[in-house]
Amino acid sequence: MTPGTPMAPGAPMTQAQRNHTYVPPRASAVPAARPAPRMSRHVKWVATRPAAARAAGRRRIAAEPTPTPHYDHNPGWGLIDIPPAEPVAPRKTYVERMAARLPRLLIASAVVLVLAAIAQTWVYVLLVINLESPVGRAMAVAARTSVIATGVAALGMMLACLIGVAGWLMDERRRAYARHDQRDPRSPEQIMLGCWIPILNLVKPLAFFRELLDRRDDLLPDYTGKRLWWLWAGWLLVNALVIGGLGIRIFADTLVWQSNALAMVIVSNLLSAVFAMALWWTITRLFAREAPAAAPKRFLVAA
Numbered sequence: 333m334t335p336g337t338p339m340a341p342g343a344p345m346t347q348a349q350r351n352h353t354y355v356p357p358r359a360s361a362v363p364a365a366r367p368a369p370r371m372s373r374h375v376k377w378v379a380t381r382p383a384a385a386r387a388a389g390r391r392r393i394a395a396e397p398t399p400t401p402h403y404d405h406n407p408g409w410g411l412i413d414i415p416p417a418e419p420v421a422p423r424k425t426y427v428e429r430m431a432a433r434l435p436r437l438l439i440a441s442a443v444v445l446v447l448a449a450i451a452q453t454w455v456y457v458l459l460v461i462n463l464e465s466p467v468g469r470a471m472a473v474a475a476r477t478s479v480i481a482t483g484v485a486a487l488g489m490m491l492a493c494l495i496g497v498a499g500w501l502m503d504e505r506r507r508a509y510a511r512h513d514q515r516d517p518r519s520p521e522q523i524m525l526g527c528w529i530p531i532l533n534l535v536k537p538l539a540f541f542r543e544l545l546d547r548r549d550d551l552l553p554d555y556t557g558k559r560l561w562w563l564w565a566g567w568l569l570v571n572a573l574v575i576g577g578l579g580i581r582i583f584a585d586t587l588v589w590q591s592n593a594l595a596m597v598i599v600s601n602l603l604s605a606v607f608a609m610a611l612w613w614t615i616t617r618l619f620a621r622e623a624p625a626a627a628p629k630r631f632l633v634a635a
Contacts, residue, residue, distance in 0.1 A: 427524070430492060431499025438496075438612040441489040445605040448482035452598045455479055459591045486601070493608070498527040500615060501540050508547035518543070534571060538564045544619075551619070559618055566607045573600035 430437070455475045458467050502523050505516045518540065526536030541560050545551060577600055581593035 427495055427499040427520075428503070430496040431503055434493070434496035434500050435612055435616050437489065437493050438608045438615075441486070441493055442605040442608040442612075444482065444485045444489050445601045445608065448479070448486045449598050449601040449605070451475070451478040451482045452594055452601065456591060456594045456598065459587055459594065462587065486604075493611075494527055494533075497537070497611075498524045501527070501537075501544070504619065505540070505544050505547070508544055511549075512547060514547075534568060537567070548619070556618060559614065563607075563610055563614055566603070566610060570600060570604050570607050573597075573603060 424432070458472060458475055461467055502516075502520050505518065505523075509516045523540060525532070526540065527533050538560065542557075545553060545556055545560065548556075573596060577593050577596035580589060580596065584590045584593050
């Protein structure tokens, strides 16, 4: 057994080993070849870009210090209880506003027409006096001024009432036809033109009222129809007197004819005031929806 040979297990020890003088041989300077490591099946190859192809990293900019957020005043969150907004009613048109004021306009028109008749009576008296003796200039100017002022006011009230009547008819007809699940066959333009155009407004308003009466089941047709015929007759008489008085006054060449024309105008103004009150009664009483229509009175015992 040579000194460099390792001992087999269970071999007897040599004398040198017993005396502890045995020196083991040195390891060789050339390392022994190691076996290649075994690749695991879970290893994943990852491809990365080279350093030259990589993008440069973002440059960080230091943020400037800012003040602490704060309120300049108390925001009042939850301190104010705002009530819900009420629905805004649609804005009424000018015709609708005139229709709502129609009863008051008719009363005011009657008052203005009576004042115009008084002013024209004053002028008529001055014309009669002027037949025998001259009238003072101040008195004549005052009378003429009162006639012009009341005449302009009466004309303005008449136009306002015509607009109000057209609006009232449109509203009443729309509601009456709606109760029968129908639409008004007359357009608002037809009703307005029928009430405003001269000569045409002598016939059309009666037709509008008759159509309204046919759709009002809460009214007495015979009783209401007779009142409408009387109202239309008064309307024709008023217009005839106005046209006749104006024609005579324009073509009159003597004081006598001027006085006659003025007397006719006075009568027409008074009848116009009566007609305005009759129309007020028709709208507020005869066609009123709040109160039932008055039953006709019978003076004789029915057979």
